[in-house]
Amino acid sequence: MLEIKHTLCPSCSVGCGINVVSQDGDVVGTYSYKRHQINEGKNCLNGRNSIEIYKNKFEVSDIEKIIDEVSNELKSNDANKITVVCSGNNSVEEAEMIKNFAELNNFNIAFYADNFVNLNDDIASYDEIENASKIIVIGDVVYENPLIGRKIVHAKKNGANIYSFTPEKTVTANVSDEIADSIESLLNDKLDDDSVVVYSKIESSDDLEKIMESIANSNCKSLPVFSKCNSKGVSKIIDAKSKEDVIELLDNTDVLLIFNDDLVAEIDYDYKSISxxxxxxPCSNSTSDISTIVVPIKSWLETDGSYVNAMGLFQSFENVVESENLSEIEIIETIQNKL
Structure with a gap:
């Protein structure tokens, strides 16, 4: 039997709705949810391909044995040498559970969100981007986040000026009126209280500090576009750390627990130094490939929960396929009961 269920796309922080198509319990495809308030029937390629996480999920053979191995490792190591890493891929409910788990056992905890820390709360809505007269874009936002890219393109058609700091051969560069040589020159020359600043991952903490200071001084609105679906929500629960702070924590870690993240792909570090x-x-990634123990968890299609999108909208979702696998929350509860 063909079945269609609505859920949220996990590919970035925009918060698009998506319909998942299954046949006789097997996921076979996706298509746009036309009445969704965020994306209004549009989904990017990343969204359409998001079901690959489910299709490539780990097969669970003996989860009880794996949980016992994890519990034994935690019991045999000093708590102050154990670090828990939460991810923007975790739902609000999972993040709360992870934080409680770390605090209850006196483990260190880290949350890394594209090097975004201490963000301004005066967030621009997607409609404010579309209706802006001047947009400053840092990063290739138009390509990486097509829905926000549409808003930027619509603003340009309505007469807005688009100024960016991005490599020249990018989609964002193609729609820009002017490309700056540096973030500093872009902010100094173009930023004023009529601007809306849209920015994605910032590699340098110094650059982020300059951006935040300039935004605060100009009284303009901004929108940080996270690469993960619930980084905004998790940041309300766990303080985000800079890349430098995460590395400092890793330097003092013997046992590293990473929840639904690919830290190896995001932060360059000598992970072999961690015991x-x-x-x-839910499925293989660069971090699982080097891990001592891999704990399979339910994929996003198999869980319930809630996300907070980039502009702060709280959205709940339900599972669209049934699974006998344990959820992240169930696994943490089981581990905690064994400690």
């Missing part, structure tokens, strides 16, 4: 890496993920 044990335990990864909780």
């Amino acid at each position: 044990k890496i335990i990864t909780f993920v």
Whole structure:
């Protein structure tokens, strides 16, 4: 039987709705949810391909044995040498559970969100971007986040000036009126209280500090576009750390627990220096490939929960396929009961 269920796309922080198509319990495709308030019937390629996480999920053979291994590792190591890493891929409910788990056991905790820390709360809405007269874009936002890219393109058609700091051969560069040589020159020359600043991942903490200071001084609105679906929501629960702060924490870690993240792909570090890496993920990634223990968890299609999108909108979702696998929350509860 063909079945269509609505859920949220996990590919970035925009918060698009998406319909998942299944046949006789097997997921076969996606198509746009036309009445969704965020994307209004549009989904990017990343969204349409998001079901690959489910299709490539780990097969669980003996989860009880794996949980016992994790519990034994945690019991045999000093709590102050154990670090828990939460991810923007975790739902609000999962993040709360992870934080409680770390605090209850006196483990260190880290949350990395594209190097975004201490963000301004005066967030621009997607409509404000579309209706802006001047947009400053840092990063290739138009390509990486097509829905926000549409808003920027619509603004340009309505007469807005688009100024960017991005490599020349990018989609964002193609729609820009002017490309700056540096973030500093872009902010100094173009930023005023009529501007809306849209920015994606910032590699340098110094650059982020300049951006935040300039935004505050100009009284303009901004929209940080996270690469993960619930980074905004998790940041309300766990303070985000800079890349430098995460590395400092890793330097003092013997056992590293990573929840639904690919830290190896995001932060360059000598992970071989960490004695044990335990990864909780639905499918293989760069981090699971080097992990001591891999704990399979339900994929996003198999869980219920809630996300907070980039502009702060709280959205709940329900599972669209049934699964006998344990959820992240169930696994953490089971581990905690064994400690």
